[in-house]
Amino acid sequence: MFASMTRLQRYYLYYTGSFMVFIIALAYLEQHGMPPRWIGYAFLCFTISMYALIGIVCRTSDVSEYYVAGRRVPAFFNGMATGADWMSAASFIGLAGTLYLSGFQGLAYVIGWTGGFVLVALLLAPYLRRFGQYTIPDFLGARYGGNAIRLVAVAAAILASFVYVVAQIYGVGVITSRFVSLQFEIGVFVGLAGILVCSFLGGMRAVTWTQVAQYLILIVAYITPVAILSYNLTGNPVPQLVYGQVLQQVTKLEDRLFDSPAEQEVRQLYRERADLYAQKIMQLPQSLNFEREQLSAQINQLKASDTQMRDIVALERQYRDLPHDPEQARARWENAMFSAVDRSKTPIHHGEAFPGDTVEEQNIMRINFLALIFCLTVGTAALPHVLIRYYTTPTVRQARESVFWSLLFILLLYITAPAYAVFAKFEVLSNLAQIPIAKLPGWVAAWAKIGLVSIEDINADGILQLAELSLNPDVIVLATPEIAGMPYVVSGLVAAGGLAAALSTADGLLLTITSSLSHDVYYRIFRPDASTQFRLVISKSMLLVVAILAATVAAQKPGTILSMVSWAFSIAGSAFFPALVLGIFWERATRAGALAGMVVGIVLSIYYIIRVEFDSIPWLGISGFSMEPWFHIQSTSSGLFGVLAGFFTIIVVSLLTKPDPRAASFLSTIRFRNGAE
């Protein structure tokens, strides 16, 4: 069997083997007293130097190698590389946590992020491969003709990819600062170095082969802890098979806990707190002044009596921390009010679909669930960094097969994530809820220290009620090794996996942005006569500039970055999906139609996001434009309207304009042609 493998397969087998040996060696060293911090460093150094090695071996100065890996990537490996390209820091760290918090409702992400690959396989990948150029704007430019559509496509590709790449680098910063205790900003620039060693010298070729290496690490890192946890809890190490039984136990525990008197009391206390904040917000600015006066009166009173200095200092700090003006007070109190409202709600059952008290509420949940699936599938099938991966296979047939492998490799992670969530919930319900706070397991305190877990004993009974506990979604994957009592080396493995997920996605995105700028804008529009050598120089310098820009933005810790990523799907979907699909399947689609459809799609989905999500843009000096969502659809699903409007506009405008005589000959080359090139 070993002899029948290709050279590549043997290389990656050696690589996986040496990674295993490395983990076992570290586990052995940990037993003999190697401090956790060193284990973190060892993982960081080992993995990044592996990626760097691959990056250097794959350096290239050939345009086709740089943009599409010479079109020599076999289907199987392209599938793996796509898997790593696709699964981002959010999938690796955030998804299980989202599923923990929202139960069934979170499964929209699981369906959406896998279902999209059916659209890729059937509607796009084979045709893009048969067309055989370098970028998505290339395809649109060739199908519809003209530079305008190319520019719109470039703008959309950059808009969707840039926030996404910033989020990845941000993820690298979070992981490195947590596991090897680097400062966040330094972590960001370590991440930048990790990205550049993969992509700078070797472009797509190096990125592809490092992504394969990164996939192997991330999948091992994702499955190992939950398999061990599953074995501990159920005696079966295949979590995907057995978590159904655990889910049943979770439902029983939920039935018992949710309506217990203590839980109801705590929820009532949070409801009262929410009302209090609502009142204070209504009475601004007097309420703020009143609070200030009250505090200063208290301080003076204490100063007059002979209380301890410590109490006075604490009160003075409270006084200093009061909001400075009514604006700030409103923002801060609204946050506090919403979080109290959240905690006062009856929790939802993990397995319940579309939970709601009334039929109408249930229908709103259902519509939002389906709308989110729609946007995520269409967005998946329109994100340029995924689509360009299908340019890299040797033949059309291999492009089709590589979508199968992509989905298989991606599925391994997405099928495991719900198990993570259910096991974590079981742990929380059975070992945390209704337990005296002094006796909570050690991992709670450890993660509370860095603010990912918070506990507030609002009814002061010394016992933890569910509503008193709040978990940051990231903590589920990061803390599972500790929850299951595994050695630190497993935590290090998880960190290495998260790092691999973030770096691989960042590489793919960065390359997409760079090739859009250097290939589509510079070479195709400004300097079609540029020499190939100079084109590569431009590409590499663009890569450097974009990477540093992204790292700089990430180092500012933009708070809204994570929600911006979910908008990227809607924007990419509205911009590309209708124009690509109609371009391939409808001969009558014209340039004017596609251009109008893309612009309408992008503008509508951004318009919807802005009006639903925000009320004012301070730096533009406009405010008060928020609106009620249409059909109760949340802003993350704005692509629903953008995509539909895009399809509609392309069809109407195309029918109103003259048919394009060149469309037929172009389509016959991508639909049916002998051979690959």
Add this chain to the structure above:
Amino acid sequence: MVATAITHWRRTRRLTFLLILFWILVTFGLTWFARSINEIVILGFPLGFYMAAQGALVLYLLIIWWYNRQMRKLDAEFGIEVDED
């Protein structure tokens, strides 16, 4: 040549549309009824939860596998890419 190209395309398109229809039924049709089919329990999972967490994903894989298989046959019939691989 032109006639074969048209037939090939027509059959490709029919296969694509049928499979997309099936995909829509699984993704949106079945999910719409998730609340009702949750009453049924398999392997300890409520069926609606199971379909969204695992069942639909496996069906997606099967759709792509079937499409590849049929396209391979179709291409062989029309003499496309038979020499390669």
